[in-house]
Amino acid sequence: MNSKWQRSGMRWAALAVSPPVLADYGYNLQVPASSVAHDVFQLHNLIMLVCLVIFIAVFSVMFYSLLKHRKSLGHQAAHFHENTTVEVIWTVIPFIILMGMAYPAAKVVIDMKDTSNPDMTIKITGYQWKWSYDYLNDGIRYYSNLATPHEQIDGTVAKGEHYLLEVDEPMVVPVGKRVRVLITANDVIHSWWVPALGVKQDGIPGFIRDSWFKADTIGTYRGQCAELCGKEHGFMPIVVEVVSEDDYKSWVAKKQGTAHAAAADNDKTFAVAELVARGEKVYQANCAVCHQANGMGIPGAFLPINGSKVATGPIADHIRVVLNGRPGTAMAAFASQLSDADIAAVVTYQRNAWDNKMGDAAQPAAIAAARGGAAEAAAPAAQ
Amino acid sequence: MSDAAHAHDDHGHHARPSGVMRWLTTTNHKDIGSLYLWFSFIMLFAAGSMALLIRAELFQPGMQLVQPDFFNQLTTMHGLIMIFGVIMPAFTGFANWQVPLMLGAPDMAFPRMNNWSFWLLPVAGILLMSSFLLPGGASAGGWTMYPPLFIQGGISYDLTILAVHIMGLSSIMGSINIITTILNMRAPGITLMKMPMFVWTWLITAYLLIATMPVLAGAVTMLLTDRNFGTHFFNAAGGGDPVMFQHIFWFFGHPEVYILILPAFGIVSQIIPTFSRKPLFGYASMVYATASIAILSFTVWAHHMFAVGMPVAAQLFFMLTTMLIAVPTGVKVFNWVATMWKGSLTFETPMLFSIAFVCLFTIGGFSGLVLAIAPVDIQLQDTYYVVAHFHYVLVSGALFSIFAGIYFWLPKWTGHMYDETLGKWHFWLSVIGMNTVFFPMHFLGLAGMPRRIPDYALQFTDFNQIATLGAFIFGFSQLIFLAVILKSIKGGARAPDRVWEGAEGLEWTVPSPAPYHTFETAPVVK
Numbered sequence: 001m002n003s004k005w006q007r008s009g010m011r012w013a014a015l016a017v018s019p020p021v022l023a024d025y026g027y028n029l030q031v032p033a034s035s036v037a038h039d040v041f042q043l044h045n046l047i048m049l050v051c052l053v054i055f056i057a058v059f060s061v062m063f064y065s066l067l068k069h070r071k072s073l074g075h076q077a078a079h080f081h082e083n084t085t086v087e088v089i090w091t092v093i094p095f096i097i098l099m100g101m102a103y104p105a106a107k108v109v110i111d112m113k114d115t116s117n118p119d120m121t122i123k124i125t126g127y128q129w130k131w132s133y134d135y136l137n138d139g140i141r142y143y144s145n146l147a148t149p150h151e152q153i154d155g156t157v158a159k160g161e162h163y164l165l166e167v168d169e170p171m172v173v174p175v176g177k178r179v180r181v182l183i184t185a186n187d188v189i190h191s192w193w194v195p196a197l198g199v200k201q202d203g204i205p206g207f208i209r210d211s212w213f214k215a216d217t218i219g220t221y222r223g224q225c226a227e228l229c230g231k232e233h234g235f236m237p238i239v240v241e242v243v244s245e246d247d248y249k250s251w252v253a254k255k256q257g258t259a260h261a262a263a264a265d266n267d268k269t270f271a272v273a274e275l276v277a278r279g280e281k282v283y284q285a286n287c288a289v290c291h292q293a294n295g296m297g298i299p300g301a302f303l304p305i306n307g308s309k310v311a312t313g314p315i316a317d318h319i320r321v322v323l324n325g326r327p328g329t330a331m332a333a334f335a336s337q338l339s340d341a342d343i344a345a346v347v348t349y350q351r352n353a354w355d356n357k358m359g360d361a362a363q364p365a366a367i368a369a370a371r372g373g374a375a376e377a378a379a380p381a382a383q
Numbered sequence: 384m385s386d387a388a389h390a391h392d393d394h395g396h397h398a399r400p401s402g403v404m405r406w407l408t409t410t411n412h413k414d415i416g417s418l419y420l421w422f423s424f425i426m427l428f429a430a431g432s433m434a435l436l437i438r439a440e441l442f443q444p445g446m447q448l449v450q451p452d453f454f455n456q457l458t459t460m461h462g463l464i465m466i467f468g469v470i471m472p473a474f475t476g477f478a479n480w481q482v483p484l485m486l487g488a489p490d491m492a493f494p495r496m497n498n499w500s501f502w503l504l505p506v507a508g509i510l511l512m513s514s515f516l517l518p519g520g521a522s523a524g525g526w527t528m529y530p531p532l533f534i535q536g537g538i539s540y541d542l543t544i545l546a547v548h549i550m551g552l553s554s555i556m557g558s559i560n561i562i563t564t565i566l567n568m569r570a571p572g573i574t575l576m577k578m579p580m581f582v583w584t585w586l587i588t589a590y591l592l593i594a595t596m597p598v599l600a601g602a603v604t605m606l607l608t609d610r611n612f613g614t615h616f617f618n619a620a621g622g623g624d625p626v627m628f629q630h631i632f633w634f635f636g637h638p639e640v641y642i643l644i645l646p647a648f649g650i651v652s653q654i655i656p657t658f659s660r661k662p663l664f665g666y667a668s669m670v671y672a673t674a675s676i677a678i679l680s681f682t683v684w685a686h687h688m689f690a691v692g693m694p695v696a697a698q699l700f701f702m703l704t705t706m707l708i709a710v711p712t713g714v715k716v717f718n719w720v721a722t723m724w725k726g727s728l729t730f731e732t733p734m735l736f737s738i739a740f741v742c743l744f745t746i747g748g749f750s751g752l753v754l755a756i757a758p759v760d761i762q763l764q765d766t767y768y769v770v771a772h773f774h775y776v777l778v779s780g781a782l783f784s785i786f787a788g789i790y791f792w793l794p795k796w797t798g799h800m801y802d803e804t805l806g807k808w809h810f811w812l813s814v815i816g817m818n819t820v821f822f823p824m825h826f827l828g829l830a831g832m833p834r835r836i837p838d839y840a841l842q843f844t845d846f847n848q849i850a851t852l853g854a855f856i857f858g859f860s861q862l863i864f865l866a867v868i869l870k871s872i873k874g875g876a877r878a879p880d881r882v883w884e885g886a887e888g889l890e891w892t893v894p895s896p897a898p899y900h901t902f903e904t905a906p907v908v909k
Contacts, residue, residue, distance in 0.1 A: 026830040026842060029762060036758075044759045051749040059742060062720045066738065071660070071727040078725040081662040086721075087714070091668075094713045098706045101756065106699055108758040113695045153838060155445040163444060165840045188532040189625060191690055191765060195831040200761050202691045204626060205531060206619020209692035222840075226690070226765040226833045228525045230532060231452040234836030300518030300537065301452060330535050 030195045033221060033242070034213045037198030039108045047101055054097075112198075115212045118180030122171070126183075126190025126203040126225065127337065128330060129232035129289060133171050136182075140255045143337065144169045145285055146235050153235075165222040170239035174248035175218050184208045187332055188230060194223035194240050202227055215242040230330065231301075232289050265341035266368065272348065272361045279349025282342045287350075290330060295354045302330070306354040315360055318347055319370045335371060340364040407502070410494035411899060412479045417796070418501050419476030420789075424865075426468035426508060431858050433461040438820070438854035441847050446838055454837035455523035460511060462526030463543070466643065467550045468508055470777065473785045474646040475500075475557050478585050480796065482561060484890035484897060485579045487570030487906045492563035500556040507549040514539035525835065527636070528603065530617035530628050534610050541610065544603045551596040558589035558596075565589075570889070572908035576670070579888055580663060583670050584649030587677045591638045591645075594681075599635040602628060626691055633684035641680045643777060645673060647744075647784030648715060651737045653888075654791050655719050658734035659726030660885035665718040672711035672718075679708050689757050690764045698757045705755035709748065716745055731883075732806030736787035739779060739814050747775030750825065765835075768828025774821045779814075786813070786864065793871050794878035798896030801871040805863055812860035819853025 028045075032038040069075045123134035127143075134141045147166040151157040160166070173179050183192050185203035193200040197213040215221070223238040243251065270278075284293065287305075291297050295306035305311050310318050322343055325333035334343060344362040351358040399405050409415060437457050440448045449457070479497065483490055491497045514521040519537035522528075533540060565586045569578070578586075605616040606628070615621020617628045656663045663669065685693065685701040693701075719741050728734075750772040754760045763769060786809075794800050823846035828834075832843045839847065878895040889908070893901045 026846075027826050029829050030831055037762075040758045040762050043756060044753065044762075047753055047756055047759065051752060055745065055749060058716065058720060058745070062723060062738075062741070065720070065723045065726070066728060069659075069724065069726050069728050071729045075725075075727050077660040077727040079661070080664070080725075081722075082665050082667070087665055087668050090717045091710060091714055094710050095707075098709060102703055102706060105702060105756045105758060109698050109702070110695055112758055112761070113698070153446055155447070159444060159841060161841070163841050164838060188535070189529060193765075193833070195762060198762065200690045200764060204619075204691070207624070207626070211692075223831070224833050224836070228455070228529070228532065228765075228835045230535070231450075231455060231523070233455070234451065234833070234838050298452065300520065 032198065033196040033217050033219065034198050034215050036108070036112050036213060037196055039111065040198050043104060043108055046104065050097065050101065112211070115180050115210045117178065118212060119177040120173075121180045121182060122173070123182040123184070123208075124171075124192050124203065126185035126187075126192065126229070126236075128187050128230050128332065129225075129236040131171075131190075131192070131236065131238060132337070133169075135252075138252050138256070140252065140259065142169050142255070144171065144239070146237060148235075162222065164235065165224070165237045165239070167237055167239045170220070170241045172241045172243060172248060172251050173215060174245045175215055175242050177245075178212060178214045180210060180212045182208050182210050187330070189227050190225050190229045190236070191227035192223075192238060193226040194221050194238055196221040197223075197240065200226055215240075218242050218244060235289075262339055262341070266339055266364045268341070269363050269365070270341075270344070270361075272352070272359075275345045275348035275361050276352050278342070279345035279347070280353070282338065282346040283349050283353075286334065286338070287346065295350070295356075305350050306356060311350045311356050312358060315347070315351070315362055315366075316370065318351065319343070319362060319367060322347055323367070323370060340367040340371075343367045408498070410490070410498050412483050412491045412494070412497065413796075413897065413899065415491075415497050415501050416476045416479030416481075419472045419479060419504075422501075422504055422508070423469050423473035423476060423785075424868075426464050426472070427861070429512065430461050430464035430469060431861065433457045433464075435854060435858050437461065438851040440837060441839070442851040443848070444839055444841055444844055449837070451837045452523055453520060455525075455835065456515065456521040458835055459523050459525055460515070460521050463547075464508075464511060465777070466526065466639075467547070468504070468511070470643050470781045470785070471550075471554065472504055474585075474588070474643075474781075475554075475561075477581075477646065477650065477785075477788055477792075478557075478561050481792065481890060482564055482582055482585060483568070484795075484893065484901060485582055485888055486565065486568060486573060487889045487902045487908065488564060488568035489900065489903050491560050492568060493560050496556050497560055500553045500560065503549050503553040507546040507553070510542045510546040510549070514542045517542070527632060528606060528628075529632075530606060530609065530625050533606055534617070541607065544607045547603050548600055551600050554592050555596050558592040561585055561589045562593075570902070570905040570908055576667065577908070579649075580652035580666070580669060581646070581649035584645040584652070584673055587673050588642050588645045591642050591677055591680070595635040595638045595642075598631060599639075602631040602635065605631075626688070629688050629691065630685065633687045634681070636687065637684045638677070638680045640776075641676055643781050644744075645677070647740070647781045648673065650784045650788040650791070651719065651740050654733045654737045654787055655722050655741075657791075657883050657885040657887070658729050658731060658737075659723050660728075661722060661726040662887075663718070664721035664724075665714070668714055669718055672714040675711040676708060679704060679711070683708065686755060686757075686760065689760045702755060702757040706752065709752050709755075712748055716741060716748070727885075729884075731790070732801070732803060732810055733787045733791035735807070735810045736783045736790065739810070740783045740787065743775055743779030743783070743814075743817070747772055747780055750775060763828055765833055766828035767824040767832045767834055770834050771821050771824035771828060774824070778817055778821065783813070783817075786810075789864075789868070791883075792890075793868065794882040795890060795895050795897055797871045797875075798878055798894075799871045799873075799875035800878050800882075801867050801875065805867045805870070809860060809863040809867060812856060812863065816853050816855075816857030816860055820850045820857055821853075823847075823849045 029041050032041045121136045123136055125132045131144045144167045147168045148164050152159045183201045183203045185205045190203045191200060199211045199213050201209050201211040219242055221240045225233055225236045290302040291305050297304040310321050323335040325331045341364045344364045344367050347362040400408060517539045522536055522540045522543040524533040524536060565582055608614040609616050615623040617623045617625045652663055683701060683705045686705045754763060754772060790806055827843055827846050832839055880894055881891040
């Protein structure tokens with residue numbers, strides 16, 4: 001017991017003095033891994049210390065009064081009720097303290113907002129409910145989804161170490177490079193936040209905002225979407241892998257290779273069974289959060305696909321809805337998110353799963369054609 | 384009491400209808416004050432139950448009790464109802480009861496409008512609560528209603544907009560009434576600088592309401608037309624900007640923060656001198672500090688939006704103005720401490736809640752200062768640190784002052800002393816419960832837990848469990864409060880006119896319970 005109290009006492013002492021030690025206890029900001037995060041950490045400790053000192057000073061006076069100036073001790077009330085000198089002093093001194101705080105804070109603000117001279121630039125887009133990373137210098141683009149299985153969330157299996165903070169495809173950056181991130185969103189406002197890197201920037205649909213970081217240590221850094229973006233807001237984590245320069249280069253080469261392979265799929269023709277099998281995976285990753293694994297949707301919020309007019313109607317209309325979405329609703333446009341092969345697969349899956357026994361299939365070529373058609377249809381509408 | 388009413392019939396007062404009609408048609412400031420307070424109390428239990436459901440779901444990682452969408456409905460409605468249905472009506476209830484009594488006025492300036500201001504509220508309350516039953520459930524876009532998320536929702540989102548409009552109307556009319564009463568109906572001799580501090584804070588609050596409620600109405604109307612009539616105020620594809628909503632909303636929203644706390648300052652400034660048996664220290668500086676806070680509150684709104692991305696100059700401007708608010712707020716805390724200093728203190732329940740207010744509100748003030756520092760705010764924005772901060776300000780701030788005020792004036796209103804033992808139980812359980820819920824949230828936020836999430840990573844489990852435990856202690860201890868009030872209405876020791884030994888002011892010169900009509904002839908104050 002005694003040692004436990006001592007330990008917690010030491011934690012509190014550590015809170016004020018030694019930043020890197022205490023972060024492990026989860027009482028303070030995460031261990032900083034970039035210069036900005038480090039500055040913020042120091043700034044926060046400084047301000048906490050000032051607040052703590054003022055708090056103790058003011059409330060020792062109050063508690064002294066509560067103990068000593070009691071009626072039950074026979075204390076008679078004094079009659080003073082103003083003192084200009086004292087009142088001026090306790091207006092001016094806080095003002096000076098505040099300006100003392102504002103100076104280091106302003107320096108950090110100016111540093112944070114300076115996104116010039118980056119070594120590389122990555123465009124990050126928030127979607128309901130995943131992120132995409134677009135490496136503008138290396139021509140890589142991919143999506144990053146929650147990797148925690150639903151069984152863990154529902155509690156039917158034990159939760160893993162990185163429960164809710166793991167993704168299928170992390171963002172990968174080289175250590176010690178100045179990375180500029182351009183942040184936007186596709187549907188609603190999201191916020192890209194990695195605490196250890198000191199970056200939190202809202203992604204605003206239709207606008208691009210920027211921020212930057214320079215990771216100083218190799219490692220894995222985890223964060224989450226920080227702006228309420230609908231029902232799966234708690235389930236769109238961010239993972240940044242900071243790797244050595246060499247590892248980064250080999251990762252880029254590997255990524256470019258898989259991109260070529262995926263592009264080749266768009267020129268193939270598949271059997272229905274192949275499309276259904278592939279489509280089920282695409283459906284689980286992109287559609288099931290709203291329309292549910294059983295295709296029934298959520299009454300009042302998300303429409304069913306099982307037995308819907310779209311999935312059992314003309315296939316061209318079905319493809320169009322998946323490509324263009326339904327503006328003004330939560331149904332996103334998947335034209336830019338999925339490849340021709342993936343859209344063909346998911347449409348085929350939706351038309352053949354559950355009670356939708358349509359038996360037909362969409363091939364990647366049809367999607368490519370519909371994309372062209374969509375562009376032509378959009379052009380006159382815009383005039 | 385009824386004799387008194389009949390005796391005045393010849394002055395033009397009609398006999399009161401009985402039963403429901405009495406309350407529906409009443410124009411009496413005391414009746415309407417009670418209606419506001421009861422409405423607020425019922426809503427406290429409604430929105431409090433939502434909070435308990437939220438905390439129960441967050442007791443452990445994983446989804447157990449509710450679905451994510453319903454979770455968002457709960458957080459949204461909890462926020463909207465606590466702000467517009469609990470804290471604001473409770474303060475208006477206090478204003479209705481106390482402003483005429485404190486100023487020696489016979490009633491509010493516009494008694495019929497007063498009735499209308501109140502009866503709009505249950506309509507808005509029903510709109511909000513019933514939206515849970517609609518297809519798709521209640522609105523789930525957060526109480527801040529940010530587009531484009533808010534544009535996506537179903538019919539209940541329109542009902543929420545309508546409810547906000549109605550509550551805004553009610554607040555504007557209430558404020559007009561309060562300002563007119565204060566400026567025109569003071570008894571001879573009560574100059575502005577002799578008004579009780581509670582009246583001063585409400586005068587300033589009422590101006591804030593009149594200035595900002597129309598702004599909110601404009602913002603939600605734009606949401607309404609974006610949702611239903613194809614306008615694009617907040618849609619970039621149509622030339623609009625989602626961030627513009629946030630600017631307009633917080634131009635209302637930050638003064639709103641002070642609407643929720645200035646009357647609390649007023650209540651506490653009545654109670655602390657009473658139980659210190661010493662006049663309020665620095666009355667004039669208290670008035671100036673309140674006015675400065677109100678004026679500064681119009682220049683700080685974008686500190687709610689540092690993570691949106693702003694030019695350096697804007698970040699520095701909003702950081703500095705926000706930090707500046709700490710100066711007048713500090714003056715107030717110093718004044719309260721100086722009022723207690725060398726007093727003759729006793730610790731009845733209203734005083735206990737007021738002392739807890741000063742201490743815990745200051746913690747909320749300090750976390751506010753931490754959040755004012757733009758770079759730190761960018762780390763903490765939309766985390767549990769912010770949840771901890773605004774609950775310290777609104778629960779141990781606004782709500783505790785309401786508790787304090789009820790205990791303070793209840794004997795005057797009912798004519799009976801409340802049960803002091805039960806009151807102390809209520810106080811200690813509330814203070815312990817409240818700190819157990821909200822203090823660990825600071826650590827959660829610092830460690831990186833975002834707010835408004837229905838499920839969380841494993842390292843946040845311990846503090847969430849502590850918080851949930853505290854929430855249930857705090858929630859259920861409010862039943863004691865209900866018992867105290869009901870007991871005091873039914874009976875108890877007779878309260879004297881001047882209920883508290885150190886009490887000063889006109890309300891303590893009328894009998895307890897205060898007769899239905901008071902000050903029909905203005906008292907003269909020297």
